[in-house]
Amino acid sequence: MRLRKVTLFILILTLGFISCKKDDNAAEDIVVVPPRDRGEQQIADKALLLDYLSKHYYNSSAFTDPNTISTQDLVITKLGDDETDAPDGHTLLSDPGVVETKIVDFADTPYEYYILRLNQGEGGDSPTFADNVDVLYEGFTLDNEVFDSRVNLEKAPFDLVSLIPGWRKVLPQFNTAQSFVENGDGTVDYINHGAGVMFLPSGLAYFSSSIAGIGAYEPIIFKFDLIRTTENDHDGDGIPSFQEDLPDENGVKDGEFIVNFEDLTDEYDDDTDGDGVPNYFDADDDGDGIPTINEDLNEDGDPTNDIGKNGMPNYLDPEETEFVIK
Template sequence: MKFKNLSLLALCLAIGFVSCKKDDESEVTVVPPRDRTEQQAADMDSLQKYLQSHYYNKAEIEAALPNIGINDIKILELTGDETVPDGYELLETAVGAPIDTTYADTEYQYYVLKINQGGGYNSPTVADDIQILYEGFTLGDVVFDSKYYPDSNPLDLTSLIPGWRFVIPKYNVSESFADNGDGTVSFSNSGVGVMFLPSGLAYFSSATGSIAAYSPLVFKFELLQMGQNDHDGDGVPTYLEGLTVNTDEDTYADAYGYLYPRYDYIDTDDDGDGVLTKNEITVRTVKGASVEVVKSEPLDADEVLLNYIAKNSEGEFVGTVIKLYDTNANEIPDYLESDIKINYSL
């Protein structure tokens, strides 16, 4: 199961319920979502109680670093008068202070147990594809979804619950991987942790599968690899375009005729000037013997070195540089300004 943001589905369902009437024309009562700020306070209380009543196998994990996976993390509940055993640590102590963020015009806090940063030289952005192992469970320690073995199906962070977009980009991918010769692949020194999310950074008011509405959730995760996303193939990666920016304010209709914003990351002509975005920028590659050499490449005016660096078959590190022309020096790239129509590909 993918952790998709169900807010759009919830909105559609709410509209559908409001529209439907019984034969006697009486309206169906729709219960509005809870206040996000009030629910966040309740969720933080629940998360704190969970952290105060659970511990993990700290000594075992530290002894096995850096090659740790989600199956190595054991989270146990204190029962009765039990105290935390030697070699273990209370989660409340291990996670430290909560992390602050803002989502849906609400101030949120969440917790992360950091196990391993990851030894790779790339970290995903909020818009990238990730190859990841995970286990998701409720505060009742009931597992509702998991992925314990790598496969060929990446997850797109833009389609996942918001908490993942806040946490996963803070980690690096695996340092290396090896083909085991039996159809499986082993990864070493991956980014590993556990996130403790309030419902507002998960599914909030939307119940899904065995997850009840307004449920705080816990996820163990092991970040293996990433791929940079350019959802519309216009040459500008999604993380530079943003997920809610719509420069020319255009729309598109679905199969039912409903209109939706055509955000820049799914728009091949972001400013609507008739010149495709990919023709209003130029791209070049940079090669070097190390990541540091690539990152030290001198850049011309309006050039940007993209965050993802690859490694080719010859062992060279390869970066991508795009030039976002700004001919009138107003700090708005030409591809976002409809009054400027220059095809730089010619």
């Protein structure tokens, strides 16, 4: 049984790893070269990204009304050989306060990436690393060559766990649309949604993989419009996938299981029983033979509030044996 679960998980990751290549432009071939040292590659990628920011500007005057913002209107332009400043109505990406510098640990490496926040969004929801998202986007290289895009919402949402790490780090920092209307022709009208641009080092993108339009170890850029999000329960155990993250020493507060999102350095390591399957894909997280969905002792039916004496929810605790059959 354990081997079957591991095999299934490996298959899921293999099929999902090439995201965001899920649209009509999906890559047909992936070429993997021997991996480089992640720390050394991050230093090189950082230099390339900072150089890009220092030499490009965008049409900032087009993004003043949150009700009409769309990254489809975004135009990023390279400075001319004799130019040092952006023209009127435009802003240099390297100007102070224009892009946000973010640092995150992933695969035991501190990565620096950058966000141009065009609009935070006023919807009541933000996705977690494990949710589905309806998003419009365009991916392009540092040479401004587009390699992938989605310009409508007619197709299924993306599952963030199947996407490159950068998406799981960036999109939870934005809100969904304040409102939207589904039209009869399949289009959607929406206002005041999260919109921005992420500038990613290769370690938060495809790293050593080479796909159509992107070379191995190549930093990339995505502009995106975040419209909606829906919560995932991948293993159907009654617990939202994002809550099946292992708690650290600060993970429990006031009798409630708190997910510390700053500690989500590598979601695929959140595997309580060490069977190679992340908790959110595992119907028995702690490997005690009791399905996670049956490890609820609370009247309110919420396993996430089921904290034992050791401060750990029963569904993550291999020593907890009491349960209620539902």
